[in-house]
Amino acid sequence: MEGNPINWYPGHMAKAKRMLEENLKLIDVVIELVDARAPTASRNPDFDALFQGKSRVLLLNKSDLADPATNKRWIGYYKRQGIEAAEVTASAQNAKTTAIRLIEKATAERVKRFEEKGVKKTIRVLIAGIPNVGKSTLINRIAGEKRAQTGDKPGVTKGKQWVKITPHLELLDSPGLLWPKLGDVKLSEHLAFLGSINDEILNIEELAEHLLATLRELKPDALFERYKKLSADTPEGALLEGVAKSRGFVLKGGVYDTERAARIVLDEFRAGKIARVSLEQPPKEEDDGEAE
Ligand SMILES: Nc1nc2c(ncn2[C@@H]2O[C@H](COP(=O)(O)OP(=O)(O)OP(=O)(O)O)[C@@H](O)[C@H]2O)c(=O)[nH]1
Ligand SMILES: [Mg+2]
Incomplete structure (x- = not known):
């Protein structure tokens, strides 16, 4: 990005x-x-x-x-x-x-x-x-x-x-x-997750892989419930493929259609279908200042 x-x-x-x-x-x-x-x-x-x-x-x-x-x-x-x-x-x-x-x-x-x-x-x-x-x-x-x-x-x-x-x-x-x-890379990525940046300028497969990793940290149960082939053991970098497997997105020659999986993950996250999730937390009252 x-x-x-x-x-x-x-x-x-x-x-x-x-x-x-x-x-x-x-x-x-x-x-x-x-x-x-x-x-x-x-x-x-x-x-x-x-x-x-x-x-x-x-x-x-x-x-x-x-x-x-x-x-x-x-x-x-x-x-x-x-x-x-x-x-x-x-x-x-x-x-x-x-x-x-x-x-x-x-x-x-x-x-x-x-x-x-x-x-x-x-x-x-x-x-x-x-x-x-x-x-x-x-x-x-x-x-x-x-x-x-x-x-x-x-x-x-x-x-x-x-x-x-x-x-x-x-x-x-x-x-x-x-x-x-463009400022902080993490914050920019949040904007991309939310759909506030035109997807056409983004690498959506990379974006969806990062989103899946974030969701696995924040809401693992909901994520595994939605995409059945994902688990705590799915290696980093293979999450999107796991989604393609979960949904049966296979191209000719048995290759997983990770591009289609990426679109699905982003759409479903943006529509709130995976979980209610907050990507950012306010600072605690005792150390009010910059939000994380
Ligand atoms: N779940 C949910 N969806 C919402 C809410 N508010 C808006 N949306 C959806 O978010 C999408 C964007 O809404 P818009 O009202 O077009 O957003 P906008 O800020 O006017 O966007 P631009 O004109 O592109 O800057 C639409 O699909 C809305 O249905 C909300 O409170 N909850
Ligand atoms: Mg508008």
Whole structure:
């Protein structure tokens, strides 16, 4: 992955970033979505500078795919850092209530100030985050109908789109934004596991092999249950082949179809079919600082 900076930050992202900068003055609050399975990797470090001075809320989305106890620990961690945060599942009903409550809380003072002048303020909310974290899904959930396009791959939303929820609440959908420089290799790999990087620039067999090794550490029982030929004894480097064996993916000449197995593993992990798993843990309370 390290040698692959070419499409990591494709041209449309630079354009999307400019679009955000141009629209920022209209925005009353920024809702930043991260993936609950990897909140550190999926948090765009550029956002602090980009959204400086804005009221901000952090949502750990896809909480249904992450370990429930770890979700709670992350929320506790952000609270201790003074960050307004909550866990949500944009694809489920409750996300709307949570999002609206946080938007109202973040804008209450502003709305009140306008009210004092006899004006009903229209609140404009930017939904921001890296690709594929569920921004458009959340917008549809709040709108109560499919207004923004969604999909299980990165780069679905291409341009800006305002979605009017009520006469006084508008949401701005935005394309997923990565940052220009690839940092920590492990964190980048988490992004690739989550499906936030275009699979076409990745070696998916290597990626799936690493994912299987990670899952064997974190959730061995669930992994062995899903792919019956895998066990604690399967040698490192032979996990993907074990998946191909488990599913009977054999090519002509008896060769295992590890490419097909890789796609299956990534798809099933991303859809939460293997296990609820958190790839990252917050630091313990006594040594709050950098997350692992
Ligand atoms: N299980 C689960 N899936 C979700 C959740 N939120 C979104 N998804 C799925 O994640 C995928 C990506 O969702 P999108 O809403 O298109 O993501 P996005 O952030 O708008 O992505 P880009 O526009 O590409 O940046 C879709 O397949 C959604 O159905 C969630 O809370 N739980
Ligand atoms: Mg989108």
